[in-house]
Amino acid sequence: MLPNGWDTYGGRRLDLKGAASFVDVLRLLAHAIQSEPRVSLTAHGGLIATWSTDSKVADVVLEPGLAPMFGFEDGLADFEWDGPLMAADPRVEKWLWQASA
Amino acid sequence: MGDELKSLVDDPTIGDETILYRRALWGQIGGRDKVSPGTIPPISKNFFLDRPAAVAKDYGLAGACMSVGLASVIHELGLDARATLRPELLGGQDPSEFGVLAVKVGDLRQLQRGDKEPRPQGVMAAPMPREPWHGVVFDLTDEERATSTRRAMVKVAYWEIPLLG
Numbered sequence: 001m002l003p004n005g006w007d008t009y010g011g012r013r014l015d016l017k018g019a020a021s022f023v024d025v026l027r028l029l030a031h032a033i034q035s036e037p038r039v040s041l042t043a044h045g046g047l048i049a050t051w052s053t054d055s056k057v058a059d060v061v062l063e064p065g066l067a068p069m070f071g072f073e074d075g076l077a078d079f080e081w082d083g084p085l086m087a088a089d090p091r092v093e094k095w096l097w098q099a100s101a
Numbered sequence: 102m103g104d105e106l107k108s109l110v111d112d113p114t115i116g117d118e119t120i121l122y123r124r125a126l127w128g129q130i131g132g133r134d135k136v137s138p139g140t141i142p143p144i145s146k147n148f149f150l151d152r153p154a155a156v157a158k159d160y161g162l163a164g165a166c167m168s169v170g171l172a173s174v175i176h177e178l179g180l181d182a183r184a185t186l187r188p189e190l191l192g193g194q195d196p197s198e199f200g201v202l203a204v205k206v207g208d209l210r211q212l213q214r215g216d217k218e219p220r221p222q223g224v225m226a227a228p229m230p231r232e233p234w235h236g237v238v239f240d241l242t243d244e245e246r247a248t249s250t251r252r253a254m255v256k257v258a259y260w261e262i263p264l265l266g
Contacts, residue, residue, distance in 0.1 A: 002128065005192055006128060007126060007128065007150075008126070008190060008191055008192055008194070009124075009168050010153075010156040010157075010159065010160070011152075011156075012153070012156070036135075037131070038130060038131025040128060040129055040130055040131045040132075040147055041129075042147075043151065043152060044153050048147060050130070050131065050145075071248050073215075073252060078215070079215075080215045080216075080249060082247070082248045082249055
């Protein structure tokens with residue numbers, strides 16, 4: 001496991017409890033995910049899963065002790081959205097499906 | 102290091118034309134395995150995460166902020182961006198895991214989110230023993246830089262030393 005300071009800027013090591021919740025969050029979204037994400041640590045020891053195509057990027061972020069967040073960006077449409085992740089939100093499903101194509 | 106925390110205050114003596122360097126590593130974007138050999142990855146908002154306030158405190162700084170290298174100081178020392186990748190600064194990690202991003206101070210001070218909402222960033226020097234060029238960038242409107250603000254930073258940053266797949 002990466003140690004504290006893994007990013008050379010004092011980034012926290014992975015919060016293991018949060019990692020288990022992160023997997024649960026991704027399971028809830030599994031039906032809308034078409035490809036493997038790139039997964040990286042946050043500076044707080046949380047996790048970010050990112051899916052991207054040439055024009056679209058979606059990510060799910062879970063910081064220790066906080067609710068999961070979702071972000072989407074469509075470069076062609078010059079559109080971006082960030083907010084709490086609601087797995088049943090049809091927009092989240094659509095955006096995740098598009099960015100993970 | 103004293104007990105007094107240094108407040109984060111935008112330093113007007115650091116000119117808008119000043120270039121800031123920021124180390125970037127493959128680990129911040131999930132590793133290099135998904136990139137074709139020889140490919141430079143797109144700049145990611147993950148490269149602009151703030152150092153959490155609790156960690157910044159350990160470095161004597163009063164709030165969440167992002168470490169950078171002031172190119173002006175680096176150049177005064179007769180060095181270039183590669184100085185920020187000296188092995189002693191990388192915590193034992195392989196230097197090939199790192200690249201260096203560059204961004205102009207003026208672009209950060211005038212930063213706008215995608216919806217044109219201003220999200221100005223401040224910059225100040227915060228020299229460290231092994232990095233006399235060390236400085237920090239901080240959000241002047243939020244306690245910790247929001248995703249939309251980091252996305253805006255992607256648009257004004259460029260590779261000085263690219264990560265190479």
